[in-house]
Amino acid sequence: GDSVTQMEGPVTLSEEAFLTINCTYTATGYPSLFWYVQYPGEGLQLLLKATKADDKGSNKGFEATYRKETTSFHLEKGSVQVSDSAVYFCAYSSASKIIFGSGTRLSIRP
């Protein structure tokens, strides 16, 4: 069945380090792909999205490219900040369903 698998956390990095959070999916058809971020005590916010193969979503220094050949949508940031500490969710959406990954908790040390 359809699924989203993302890197298990927690992930702890030092400030200014390079970040990658892996996300792969299995799906029929051509879903749209999303990354959401959840800061402590809040709901989820859209971070970025890509709606077709080879699209690159970007926001706040984060990027992810929709790779159909590897069914992946890995999240990257070149230099993380303490304020990036949050839980990150990969998700895909089709006409009939939306599926979230299990979330990856990211902690950034000053």
Added chain:
Amino acid sequence: EAGVTQSPTHLIKTRGQQATLRCSPISGHTSVYWYQQALGLGLQFLLWYDEGEERNRGNFPPRFSGRQFPNYSSELNVNALELEDSALYLCASTLRGHRAYSNQPQHFGDGTRLSIL
């Protein structure tokens, strides 16, 4: 533009009671989704309402139910509460397009924290 609003923020109940959670979508959004986020776990899809009808349901028992009103706001009802129902319940809304439905991002509220004693 007001975001998705959920009420109450916190709700404390005891086992066997019933809980009602409410959600108001962003103005113009017709689809409402409900999720359960238990502590330390990801989001589990509960229910999806669109244009007043239930469109899809996650793998939850029938004591989880809901409805969507003509103004597109929604209620989630949980009957016969159990300890494991303690979680953050999130509501999200989307603008329902036609064929572009799947590329609409979800807009989330801050959730209702349900605690079962």
